[in-house]
Amino acid sequence: MNVAFDQADPKSIESYAKKLEGKNLRETLLNKGIPASVVNDRDRGTFGSLLERHYFGLPVNTESVPDFVMAKVELKATPVKRLLNGKFVSKERLVLGKINYKKIHEEKFETSSFLSKNALVLLVFYLYEQKVNVLDYIIQLARLWGIPEADLPIIKNDWEKIVAKVREGKAHEITSGDTLYLEACTKAANSRERTTQPFSDEMAKPRALALKARYMSELFSRLSEEKNLEALDAEPIVKSIKEYSSGKTFEDIVIEKFRPFSGLPVSEIRKKLGLADGSSQKDEFAWVSRSILGVKTKRIEEFEKAGVVMKTIQLKKSGMPKEDMSFPIFRYEEIVNEKWDIVDDDDPETEAELKQHLQQRFFFVVFRCENVCKKPEERILEKVMFWNMPEKDIEGHARKVWEETIKRINTGKAHQLPKKSENPVVHVRPHAKNGADTIPTPKNGMLVKKCFWLDKKYIQKQVRS
DNA sequence: GCATGATCATGC
DNA sequence: GCATGATCATGC
Numbered sequence: 399m400n401v402a403f404d405q406a407d408p409k410s411i412e413s414y415a416k417k418l419e420g421k422n423l424r425e426t427l428l429n430k431g432i433p434a435s436v437v438n439d440r441d442r443g444t445f446g447s448l449l450e451r452h453y454f455g456l457p458v459n460t461e462s463v464p465d466f467v468m469a470k471v472e473l474k475a476t477p478v479k480r481l482l483n484g485k486f487v488s489k490e491r492l493v494l495g496k497i498n499y500k501k502i503h504e505e506k507f508e509t510s511s512f513l514s515k516n517a518l519v520l521l522v523f524y525l526y527e528q529k530v531n532v533l534d535y536i537i538q539l540a541r542l543w544g545i546p547e548a549d550l551p552i553i554k555n556d557w558e559k560i561v562a563k564v565r566e567g568k569a570h571e572i573t574s575g576d577t578l579y580l581e582a583c584t585k586a587a588n589s590r591e592r593t594t595q596p597f598s599d600e601m602a603k604p605r606a607l608a609l610k611a612r613y614m615s616e617l618f619s620r621l622s623e624e625k626n627l628e629a630l631d632a633e634p635i636v637k638s639i640k641e642y643s644s645g646k647t648f649e650d651i652v653i654e655k656f657r658p659f660s661g662l663p664v665s666e667i668r669k670k671l672g673l674a675d676g677s678s679q680k681d682e683f684a685w686v687s688r689s690i691l692g693v694k695t696k697r698i699e700e701f702e703k704a705g706v707v708m709k710t711i712q713l714k715k716s717g718m719p720k721e722d723m724s725f726p727i728f729r730y731e732e733i734v735n736e737k738w739d740i741v742d743d744d745d746p747e748t749e750a751e752l753k754q755h756l757q758q759r760f761f762f763v764v765f766r767c768e769n770v771c772k773k774p775e776e777r778i779l780e781k782v783m784f785w786n787m788p789e790k791d792i793e794g795h796a797r798k799v800w801e802e803t804i805k806r807i808n809t810g811k812a813h814q815l816p817k818k819s820e821n822p823v824v825h826v827r828p829h830a831k832n833g834a835d836t837i838p839t840p841k842n843g844m845l846v847k848k849c850f851w852l853d854k855k856y857i858q859k860q861v862r863s
Numbered sequence: 864g865c866a867t868g869a870t871c872a873t874g875c
Numbered sequence: 876g877c878a879t880g881a882t883c884a885t886g887c
Contacts, residue, residue: 681872681873681874681880681881684880696874712881720881720882721880721881721882723880724879724880724881725879726878726879727878727879817866818865818866818867819866819867825866825867827866827867827868827869828867828868828869828870829869829878829880830869830870831870831871831877832869832870833868833869833870835870846868846869847878849879
């Protein structure tokens with residue numbers, strides 16, 4: 399029935415999709431002769447279902463076959479949003495299919511249903527805007543996409559980590575932070591829904607395989623700014639796919655790069671790397687760490703895509719970190735509208751930023767002062783580790799502090815937010831240029847900028863283990 | 864010595 | 876001008 403494109407030809411489908419760029423669905427569908435009654439139907443559904451049904455004329459899909467059956471192309475509509483600084487980022491992760499705990503443990507990555515279903519994906523990025531009708535979102539970009547060769551080792555390892563947990567009867571312990579590009583995100587009708595798993599009696603949250611929002615952001619900027627040099631200011635750690643030989647994972651490779659420098663003082667490391675003296679630099683530990691990784695840019699490609707945050711930690715002789723760890727400032731007027739649990743991507747509300755930050759994977763580079771350490775460069779490289787905040791701490795501590803913060807802001811107590819003595823893991827403190835560096839609050843006028851901090855005693859425990 | 868509040872330095 | 880990572884100052 400549809401003659402706008404060749405159902406068996408991916409390129410033809412892509413060309414037809416590209417016609418959407420710069421337009422919205424309302425006009426496009428009306429121009430296509432879709433009756434206004436359909437276009438304006440109140441129960442119109444999501445952007446993705448409208449696109450699928452009315453623009454491409456596809457039947458309602460089942461999970462097991464690609465949307466464009468003959469061309470073996472899967473259609474995915476995905477929202478981007480604009481930050482205040484004008485940058486585009488992905489609004490959410492890209493869900494690539496629900497996990498069937500009963501079946502996935504029998505699969506191998508190379509022949510997995512995940513890989514075969516998502517070999518070729520037609521990505522349609524649209525600009526999400528608050529309070530705008532789905533029919534009026536502007537389509538930004540439509541492209542055929544497949545997993546790039548350079549990303550495949552990481553995605554494979556992510557998949558295997560997730561499946562390993564199912565095989566160990568630990569499906570209930572899976573979290574998004576375990577993995578780098580691919581994640582097992584929760585996918586349920588509500589936050590109480592649970593499902594069975596094959597190797598344990600514990601009920602687990604239903605989950606889906608998804609590309610992380612960070613990965614999608616990077617992908618969007620790469621696709622949309624193909625000619626722009628901006629994409630180049632991040633350099634990869636792994637320069638050749640050959641480095642993955644003999645079964646090494648990305649994290650193995652990263653950790654190995656630090657091994658020759660273990661126990662050496664920063665001054666020695668610098669000499670070995672042939673670096674100029676940078677002892678007056680405030681970020682010299684971060685700089686030395688990036689040099690060990692062989693990266694000259696400030697941004698590291700794999701870390702950006704995976705949302706891995708590199709933090710350098712300086713321990714005192716006692717093993718106590720010098721400082722608490724800060725996170726970006728929050729806006730009083732925005733944090734009160736956040737929601738902690740987002741069970742579905744179609745949920746219009748914003749997930750708590752604190753939760754998003756704490757769920758990221760961290761890469762700690764730990765330096766330690768052995769004796770007096772008058773100069774920073776006398777500190778030695780103690781260890782490196784990838785780390786995730788345990789879910790029980792995120793839910794048990796961070797969530798409580800976040801809730802209390804919102805409660806106080808809403809009741810006119812924005813100047814008395816949860817302090818260090820109130821929680822051993824997370825607290826709130828100012829993070830501003832000075833006392834005059836303020837932003838508005840709902841009930842207390844202008845107040846100094848603040849952010850959440852992780853307690854250094856808590857960091858110490860995590861680094862020690 | 865530590866909690867708390869405040870500020871500095873740097874890069875984008 | 877602002878975000879971010881890092882650090883300081885004060886008082887208990």
